[in-house]
């Protein structure tokens with residue numbers, strides 16, 4: 001997955017979660033290929049560290065907008081700032097994500113996995129609709145193969161896919177409730193929502209040449225792993241990290257989908273690392289997709 005990146009001069013890319021892990025590699029690689037990269041950072045010290053990582057020579061091609069992607073108001077403001085500054089967006093990598101070990105709620109009353117691992121991506125894809133269409137953008141959502149299997153320790157034989165039942169849901173605030181909260185399943189549900197909405201949005205983008213795909217980057221040694229490793233295994237964290245993909249390897253998947261000329265026009269796919277793969281049947285159900293889009297629009301319309 002480490003195909004050479006084409007010349008990206010005159011390209012504008014929006015990359016979330018660029019202050020750490022794979023996002024930092026994605027942003028730096030796109031900048032080195034000539035692109036201007038826009039990102040959103042909630043922590044000024046992490047933003048400064050990203051600037052230092054990018055280096056003086058390339059700093060002018062990095063635009064960091066302060067904001068917390070789990071807050072509806074920040075997301076709407078950020079999208080407006082981006083649209084005001086950039087007429088076209090050519091690449092959008094929705095990479096920011098986290099696994100929360102306990103039940104937490106955003107300032108808007110949304111469970112945090114739904115707020116960050118789903119709504120941040122949904123919000124940018126829809127609020128940046130016009131510049132994305134003008135730029136015939138490639139959108140890449142960094143999901144997770146937990147959509148296909150939510151077992152943390154894979155001793156039992158059968159995979160246990162993430163679930164998404166919107167039958168009695170009138171508000172996204174109803175999803176991932178405190179009662180019966182299982183963090184890993186809540187994370188996987190939010191990623192499944194991103195994949196599900198992505199299939200529907202991909203269809204609406206097709207007439208304007210915008211492509212939208214989701215990826216699983218593999219199991220990658222980044223900060224998120226500290227939250228994902230089961231407590232019993234945490235004392236072996238450093239050893240476990242050494243068995244994982246590096247952030248550069250993990251970033252390669254999203255970078256390829258975002259830039260490889262051979263993948264031009266490929267849309268509405270889910271890639272598990274290098275290969276196209278399936279996602280649970282519910283993600284392809286048009287009624288579920290439509291209801292999810294309606295609930296998500298209602299969230300941003302408040």
Ligand SMILES: NC(=O)c1ccc[n+]([C@@H]2O[C@H](COP(=O)([O-])OP(=O)(O)OC[C@H]3O[C@@H](n4cnc5c(N)ncnc54)[C@H](OP(=O)(O)O)[C@@H]3O)[C@@H](O)[C@H]2O)c1
Nearest residue numbers: 017019020021022068069095096097144219220222223224
């Ligand atoms: N690592 C893996 O094995 C793995 C596997 C499957 C999928 N993924 C997915 O890959 C993506 C990248 O994760 P990573 O492994 O590179 O993790 P990471 O090193 O923890 O990076 C997460 C990034 O998201 C940003 N972020 C978190 N909350 C934010 C918020 N409220 N507003 C704005 N930015 C926020 C973080 O910013 P701060 O600097 O402010 O913390 C950081 O830049 C995630 O979507 C993750 O779910 C990872």
